[in-house]
Amino acid sequence: MTHESSQPDEDLRAALSRVVAVIDPTLADRLEHDVESYLDLIDATQQASKEIDRLLHAAVTSARLAGASWDRIGHRLGISRQAAQQRFGRPAARSETISTEATRRLTPVTAFDEMEALAEAGRHGWHSVGFGMYFHDLARSEEQWEHRRVGAFGARQKDLQHAGWQRIGSMWFPWAYYKRPTGRPAETT
Structure with a gap:
C-alpha cells in the first residue's frame, strides 16, 4: 500500500x-x-x-x-x-401532512429542483418547516421567504445563522436547510 x-x-x-x-x-x-x-x-x-x-x-x-x-x-x-x-431500499416512514390554507406539502421534489420550487413558494409566503424524501412541508405567512441548502460538512452553517438564517429541522445528509424572511410582503397569485 x-x-x-x-x-x-x-x-x-x-x-x-x-x-x-x-x-x-x-x-x-x-x-x-x-x-x-x-x-x-x-x-x-x-x-x-x-x-x-x-x-x-x-x-x-x-x-x-x-x-x-x-x-x-x-x-x-x-x-x-x-x-x-x-x-x-425501504423508505423511511413518512408523515402525511394535510394541506390547509396555512400548511401544505411541496412534493415531489428532488435535489435538482427543490431549491427552485422553494424559491417560488417563498415568494408567495410559504416557508419550509420540515422535509424528507421527495418533499418539504410548508407553512404560510404574510411575507416572502428565502431558502438555502448547504453541505452538511462545512462551517458555512454558523455564518448563515449569524446572518439571520434559521435552520430547518435536522440535517438531511448531505444537506442542511435554512430559511429566513425577507421583510417583503408575500406575492399574491
Missing part, C-alpha cells in the same frame, strides 16, 4: 477519533488509569458507528434521489444491486 492510498484512511481515522473524543472529553485522560474507561470507549465508538450508519443510509437515499441506480450504488458499496436495494 502506498502512502497516497493510505493517507485518506489515516485522515478519516484521525477525524473519527476526534469525534469520539468529543462524545466524552474525559475519556483520553481516563484511559491511562481506569479500566472502566475502556468500556466507555466501546460505548462512544458504538454511538459514533450508529450515527455513521444513519449517515450512510442518508447518503444512499440522496444518491437515489439524484438518479443513481441500485447497480451503481451496490458497486460503490462492494455489494450486489439486490443487496443494496434490500439494505437501503
Whole structure:
C-alpha cells in the first residue's frame, strides 16, 4: 500500500477519533488509569458507528434521489444491486401532512429542483418547516421567504445563522436547510 492510498484512511481515522473524543472529553485522560474507561470507549465508538450508519443510509437515499441506480450504488458499496436495494431500499416512514390554507406539502421534489420550487413558494409566503424524501412541508405567512441548502460538512452553517438564517429541522445528509424572511410582503397569485 502506498502512502497516497493510505493517507485518506489515516485522515478519516484521525477525524473519527476526534469525534469520539468529543462524545466524552474525559475519556483520553481516563484511559491511562481506569479500566472502566475502556468500556466507555466501546460505548462512544458504538454511538459514533450508529450515527455513521444513519449517515450512510442518508447518503444512499440522496444518491437515489439524484438518479443513481441500485447497480451503481451496490458497486460503490462492494455489494450486489439486490443487496443494496434490500439494505437501503425501504423508505423511511413518512408523515402525511394535510394541506390547509396555512400548511401544505411541496412534493415531489428532488435535489435538482427543490431549491427552485422553494424559491417560488417563498415568494408567495410559504416557508419550509420540515422535509424528507421527495418533499418539504410548508407553512404560510404574510411575507416572502428565502431558502438555502448547504453541505452538511462545512462551517458555512454558523455564518448563515449569524446572518439571520434559521435552520430547518435536522440535517438531511448531505444537506442542511435554512430559511429566513425577507421583510417583503408575500406575492399574491
